[in-house]
Amino acid sequence: MFGLIGKMRSQPGKRDALIDILLASSAEIPGCLSYVIARDETDEDAIWITEVWDGEESHQASLLLPEVQEAIGKARPLIAGFDSHVRTLPVGGTGLPG
Amino acid sequence: MFGLIGKMRSQPGKRDALIDILLASSAEIPGCLSYVIARDETDEDAIWITEVWDGEESHQASLLLPEVQEAIGKARPLIAGFDSHVRTLPVGGTGLPG
Numbered sequence: 033m034f035g036l037i038g039k040m041r042s043q044p045g046k047r048d049a050l051i052d053i054l055l056a057s058s059a060e061i062p063g064c065l066s067y068v069i070a071r072d073e074t075d076e077d078a079i080w081i082t083e084v085w086d087g088e089e090s091h092q093a094s095l096l097l098p099e100v101q102e103a104i105g106k107a108r109p110l111i112a113g114f115d116s117h118v119r120t121l122p123v124g125g126t127g128l129p130g
Numbered sequence: 131m132f133g134l135i136g137k138m139r140s141q142p143g144k145r146d147a148l149i150d151i152l153l154a155s156s157a158e159i160p161g162c163l164s165y166v167i168a169r170d171e172t173d174e175d176a177i178w179i180t181e182v183w184d185g186e187e188s189h190q191a192s193l194l195l196p197e198v199q200e201a202i203g204k205a206r207p208l209i210a211g212f213d214s215h216v217r218t219l220p221v222g223g224t225g226l227p228g
Contacts, residue, residue: 033168035166035168035178037135037178037180051221055221055222055223058223058224059224060224061224064224064225065224065225066164066166066223066224066225066226067223067224067225068133068164068180068182068220068222068223068224068225068226069220069221069222069223070131070133070182070218070219070220070221071218071219071220071221072216072218072219073216073217073218073219074217080133080135080216080218082135082166082180084166084168084225118170118171118178119171119172120168120169120170120171120178121168121169121170121171122166122167122168122169123149123153123167123168123169124153124166124167125152125153125156125164125165125166125167126156126157126158126159126162126163126164126165126166127162127163127164127165127166127182127225127226127227128164128166128225129225
């Protein structure tokens with residue numbers, strides 16, 4: 033498995049609009065085992081995205097899907113930047129398939 | 131929903147032993163929607179734990195369960211510290227029930 037934990041920052045006041053785009057694009061992507069979008073509790077423009085994929089190849093392939101490309105295009109103007117981006121190797125837990 | 135994203139550091143060389151304890155204790159806890167344990171890709175003593183609960187009350191209650199208390203007791207000697215611990219408000223995504 034392959035994982036990503038990222039903190040994204042929206043343009044001021046645009047967090048919910050950005051979340052809506054992320055939610056719409058995250059359904060049923062091949063190889064995606066978990067993709068959770070969360071508001072930071074205290075930082076009002078920050079979004080956390082935690083991802084688990086069956087492998088890094090699936091994540092790379094997802095970036096080329098037309099619906100993902102379209103979402104990236106819509107999201108880009110609302111993104112101010114990325115505060116952190118960590119690559120992980122998930123080993124298991126609760127809520128993963130199989 | 132309530133979320134936690136934490137980076138834990140094991141005593142040197144004890145990461146896999148610590149992961150085994152975490153994996154054994156994470157199955158089927160009431161209100162736990164997702165609990166993913168991951169190795170950091172580059173930092174050999176670091177573990178990431180990303181959690182989604184139906185509410186903060188469920189997370190608090192879980193800490194009092196006998197099996198969780200037992201796991202905490204086993205894990206504590208293997209933990210060197212916590213590098214970060216973020217509270218989040220998950221809004222949705224892939225891989226969550228419902």
